Amino acid sequence: MAPLVWLVTGTTSGIGRALIEQIVSRGDKVIASGRQVEERLGALKSDSLALLELDMTAGPAVMSDKVKEAWSIFGHIDILLNNAGMSAMRSAEESDESYIHKMFTVNxxxxxxxxxALLPFLRARTASGTAPPARIGFTSSSSAWTPLPFMSHYASSKAALSAYVESLHKxxxxxxxxxxxxxxGGFPTHLGQPRAEGDTAFASSPTSTGNGAYGKGMAALGGMFMSDPMAFMPGDLGKVARGMVDVLKREGVAxxxxxxxxxxxxSDAFDSVRQKCEEMLRLTGEWKDVSYGTDRDGYGxxxxxxxLEFVSILEGK
Incomplete structure (x- = not known):
């Protein structure tokens, strides 16, 4: 089987860096993208690993040009993995427009x-009947299910992303x-760090410094994390990268x-999401009569x- 070609975003550190190592180790080719990618990953370039400068805050026109550039590198793309992301903690009240806009733009x-921008290329290649099925992955977060206080914008951006993926897949x-x-869930990455030196969108605020009306709540949440940081980051970067590649290639665990x-x-993602689903079932059950009570008279x-078939997420049911 010919090597697959991947386009992966956010590859300069964390999960993205582990992903490109995993992909190349399996004999595939990867276009590793990110900001300042030549400076950060230039030493890794090879016949199987190409670099693409790409900032996720660029608009649709730039993205379209970048897709054309990426496609031309190896002649096609089989798998897109949208991995780039960012996170920070700040109260909803004290979050300015720059902070909110950047969070939602990147995530x-x-x-x-x-x-x-890539879908027309993937559709045409798949329709030819001579190419393997195209696949698109997205790095989301268990926070999409279980938002923490002071992370409302991060959690809502990831919840929107996961909902988008469900609908897009259908x-x-x-x-x-x-x-x-x-x-x-939690992995030891630089996700919560500023995207660039001097990034004003993620500079200190009354919340982030523990002052103001929300200082007590922020201190309690931060204290929980700081009491034993690694307890809240049980994930292994190499293992999650392997799992992602397994799923997208239909190998290994998939x-x-x-x-x-x-x-x-x-495990933290699994446990917290299971708790959320159980709590949601209980909550909806307790309020079922209220939900049904808004139906028009005579409706069954x-x-x-x-x-229900359209909204289901199960395959082969």
Whole structure:
């Protein structure tokens, strides 16, 4: 089988750096992208590893040009992995527009724009019948299910991302393109650090310095994390990279399993999401009469089966 070609974003550190090592080790080719990528990864360039300067805050027009540039490097792309992301802690009240806009652009709008620009190329290649199925992965977060206080914008950007992936998968899977959101728990990355020196969007605020009306709440949350930092980062970068590549290549842990549009990585992700689902079932049960009570008179309270089929996330049900 010919080597697959990957385009991966956010490869200069953390999970992204582990991903390019994992991909190349399996004999595939990768276009590793990010900011200042030549400076940070130039020593890794080879016949199997190319570099692409790419900032996720660039708009749709730039993304379109970058996709054309990336496609020309190896002649095609088989797998897109939207891995780039950012995180920070700040109260919702004290978050300025620059902070909010950058958080959503990097975590949501950037991946949307890049995916949108690449989809026509993937569709055409898949429709040819001579190429392997195209796949698109997204690094999301278990925070999409379980938002923490003072991380409302990060959690909501990831919740929106995971919802986007679910819907996108339903649109493009009939065309031979499959999508997955990797909802990760705690891993030892630089995710919460400023994206660049002097980044004003992530400079100290009354909240981040522990002062102001929200200082007590921030201190309590920060104290929990600082009491034993590694207890809240159980993940291993090499293992999560291997798991992502397994899923997108249908190998290893993914072999023989139905396609999953949302995959949790990390015991903390699994435990917290399971708790959230159990709590949500309890909550919806307790309020069922209120939910049903807003139906029009005479409606039988039976949701159509074809609608439930469209909203299901299970494959081969």
């Amino acid at each position: 949501l709008f950037g991946p949307m724009h890049l995916t949108q 649109e493009v899977s009939p065309l031979g393109i499959t999508c997955v959101a990797f909802e990760c 072999e023989g399993r139905p396609w999953a549009v949302r995959v949790l990585f990390g 309270h039976v949701t159509r089966r074809d609608y």
